[in-house]
Amino acid sequence: MRxxxxxxxxxxxxxxxxxGPSLPLAPNQIDLPQILEGPxxxxxxxxxxxxxxxxxRLIVGSRTSFLVATGVVALSLVLGVAVGGIxxxxxxxLDMVTVRLIDVFLAFPGILLAIALAAVLGPGLGNxxxxxxxxxxxxxxxxxxxxxxxxxxxxxxxxxxxxxxxxHRILIRHLLPLAxxxxxVEATFGIASVVVAEAGLSFLGxxxxxxxxxxxxxxxxxxxxxLVSPHxxxxxxxxxxxVVLAVNLAGDGLRDWLDVRASRS
Amino acid sequence: MLRLVAVRLSxxxxxxxxxxxxxxxxxxxxxxxxxxxxxxxxxRAADRAALRAxxxxxxxxxxxxxxYLGGLTQLxxxxxxxxxxxxxxxxxxxLPPTLLLAAxxxxxALTIAIPLGVLAARHQHRLLDRLAMxxxxxxVAVPNFWLGPLLILVFSLWLGWTPVSGMQQPTSLIxxxxxxxxxxxxxxARMVRNSVLEVLGDDYIRTARAKGLSEGAVVRRHxxxxxxxxxxxxxxxxxxxxxxxxxxxxxxxxWPGVGSLMVEAIQARDFPVxxxxxxxxxxxxVLVNTATDLAYAAIDPRVSLR
Numbered sequence: 001m002r003x004x005x006x007x008x009x010x011x012x013x014x015x016x017x018x019x020g021p022s023l024p025l026a027p028n029q030i031d032l033p034q035i036l037e038g039p040x041x042x043x044x045x046x047x048x049x050x051x052x053x054x055x056x057r058l059i060v061g062s063r064t065s066f067l068v069a070t071g072v073v074a075l076s077l078v079l080g081v082a083v084g085g086i087x088x089x090x091x092x093x094l095d096m097v098t099v100r101l102i103d104v105f106l107a108f109p110g111i112l113l114a115i116a117l118a119a120v121l122g123p124g125l126g127n128x129x130x131x132x133x134x135x136x137x138x139x140x141x142x143x144x145x146x147x148x149x150x151x152x153x154x155x156x157x158x159x160x161x162x163x164x165x166x167x168h169r170i171l172i173r174h175l176l177p178l179a180x181x182x183x184x185v186e187a188t189f190g191i192a193s194v195v196v197a198e199a200g201l202s203f204l205g206x207x208x209x210x211x212x213x214x215x216x217x218x219x220x221x222x223x224x225x226x227l228v229s230p231h232x233x234x235x236x237x238x239x240x241x242x243v244v245l246a247v248n249l250a251g252d253g254l255r256d257w258l259d260v261r262a263s264r265s
Numbered sequence: 266m267l268r269l270v271a272v273r274l275s276x277x278x279x280x281x282x283x284x285x286x287x288x289x290x291x292x293x294x295x296x297x298x299x300x301x302x303x304x305x306x307x308x309r310a311a312d313r314a315a316l317r318a319x320x321x322x323x324x325x326x327x328x329x330x331x332x333y334l335g336g337l338t339q340l341x342x343x344x345x346x347x348x349x350x351x352x353x354x355x356x357x358x359x360l361p362p363t364l365l366l367a368a369x370x371x372x373x374a375l376t377i378a379i380p381l382g383v384l385a386a387r388h389q390h391r392l393l394d395r396l397a398m399x400x401x402x403x404x405v406a407v408p409n410f411w412l413g414p415l416l417i418l419v420f421s422l423w424l425g426w427t428p429v430s431g432m433q434q435p436t437s438l439i440x441x442x443x444x445x446x447x448x449x450x451x452x453x454a455r456m457v458r459n460s461v462l463e464v465l466g467d468d469y470i471r472t473a474r475a476k477g478l479s480e481g482a483v484v485r486r487h488x489x490x491x492x493x494x495x496x497x498x499x500x501x502x503x504x505x506x507x508x509x510x511x512x513x514x515x516x517x518x519x520w521p522g523v524g525s526l527m528v529e530a531i532q533a534r535d536f537p538v539x540x541x542x543x544x545x546x547x548x549x550x551v552l553v554n555t556a557t558d559l560a561y562a563a564i565d566p567r568v569s570l571r
Contacts, residue, residue, distance in 0.1 A: 103276075104283030109508050110509030223517075233411070
């Protein structure tokens with residue numbers, strides 16, 4: 001029952017993101033007589049400093065955050081599971097090198113490395129996804145490796161090995177399904193952090209470039225007009241807050257439901 | 266203990282070497298030429314070649330790598346392209362404000378989180394607990410690049426209590442510290458609550474209660490001491506989030522620290538400075554984590570010497 005509201009918010013987010021292009025929106029329509037208007041019947045969220053409708057830009061921005069979040073989490077998950085799974089199952093020097101590599105990546109706190117990478121790669125949607133995935137895979141790799149290490153001694157794995165099942169098949173068919181639950185929970189929380197990271201990079205001017213819209217760049221552009229039109233900052237920020245809250249609540253629910261012991265304390 | 270220190274320190278050095286290598290590879294191997302990025306695509310070939318030679322980019326990669334590592338051992342991070350002076354001296358100027366901000370945020374987070382977490386634990390499942398955990402949920406979710414502008418709007422523009430930005434007055438510290446400290450306070454409050462709850466179920470707490478100690482004394486003198494340990498570890502880990510959060514918070518408030526320096530340098534395409542700030546923040550983070558590990562072992566005799 002408690003999850004109805006969060007899931008509702010996430011559905012609205014996804015629908016706005018996916019249906020956005022087929023809606024009659026005018027996110028880049030500059031209308032200079034109408035700049036910095038407050039909310040009206042015609043423009044429910046008012047207009048920005050170029051007279052563009054804030055609601056339309058918010059919907060287009062939801063597409064940016066949704067595409068980046070799903071793209072980055074999917075890419076990080078595939079990469080992280082592959083690296084962590086192979087290292088954990090193979091063991092030996094391969095595992096040792098991987099652990100050292102993970103340690104090196106973890107030496108960069110938070111999105112620092114993504115900021116640096118985005119700065120070197122240059123702005124844009126594709127580079128944004130690459131930069132965030134380059135940071136995101138580490139958590140999945142570490143979790144997968146830990147799971148595989150604890151599972152690889154199980155009887156059914158030994159049986160499969162005795163039957164000369166090839167390693168990649170053991171990994172994919174016999175080990176990963178058992179490691180899936182914590183990975184799914186981790187991926188859910190990952191969506192929240194990528195949404196914030198994308199908006200943060202766009203806020204710094206390293207993400208989506210104008211005139212395309214991101215909630216982060218909307219906040220950045222709105223800050224200059226905060227005193228006259230606070231709605232420019234309030235609207236995208238509230239959208240961001242709601243999505244992150246909803247993802248976190250859904251993640252908590254999923255964790256309880258899948259009965260995963262808290263891996264992130 | 267001595268062996269633990271040696272093991273931890275050598276692991277730290279190895280990680281730092283790896284981090285320096287990663288940053289080097291990042292700048293040198295990622296498609297996109299720093300010279301192109303700095304001069305723009307319309308630059309003349311002669312200018313490019315000149316800048317390339319000035320930055321040592323015409324040497325073979327391994328030579329550049331060795332020069333770079335050699336420089337690092339003498340704290341030589343190259344010269345800023347924009348300001349024409351050593352990166353290290355710019356970093357030295359920008360570091361104190363960041364440390365001040367981080368320390369203030371950490372203090373603020375602890376003064377909020379510990380009472381809040383203890384209160385929540387003592388009123389488990391009741392209104393106070395729900396309120397505290399509601400705050401925690403919200404505090405984790407609110408992005409600092411939104412909280413910062415909101416605080417400026419309310420306290421600087423509407424109420425006029427604090428300066429909008431900069432570091433001229435002592436009150437300038439308040440809003441950035443709240444912005445940066447809120448999410449940390451939220452994470453820590455939850456941790457303190459869980460940690461106190463876990464300890465409160467132990468036998469020695471029952472003994473303390475049985476001998477007639479007041480509930481306050483039980484919590485303060487007995488429960489909190491043991492509840493501290495996991496909180497301490499988390500503080501060390503979260504300091505990384507604090508340092509990377511400082512990049513955005515300092516930019517919002519024009520706080521003259523390492524974080525805003527990094528963003529300025531990125532916008533000016535001043536790559537030696539970008540590289541210096543990234544390395545400095547990573548080094549601080551690794552240092553703090555190693556120190557936390559060692560402090561943990563010093564405080565808790567049960568930590569085994571692996």
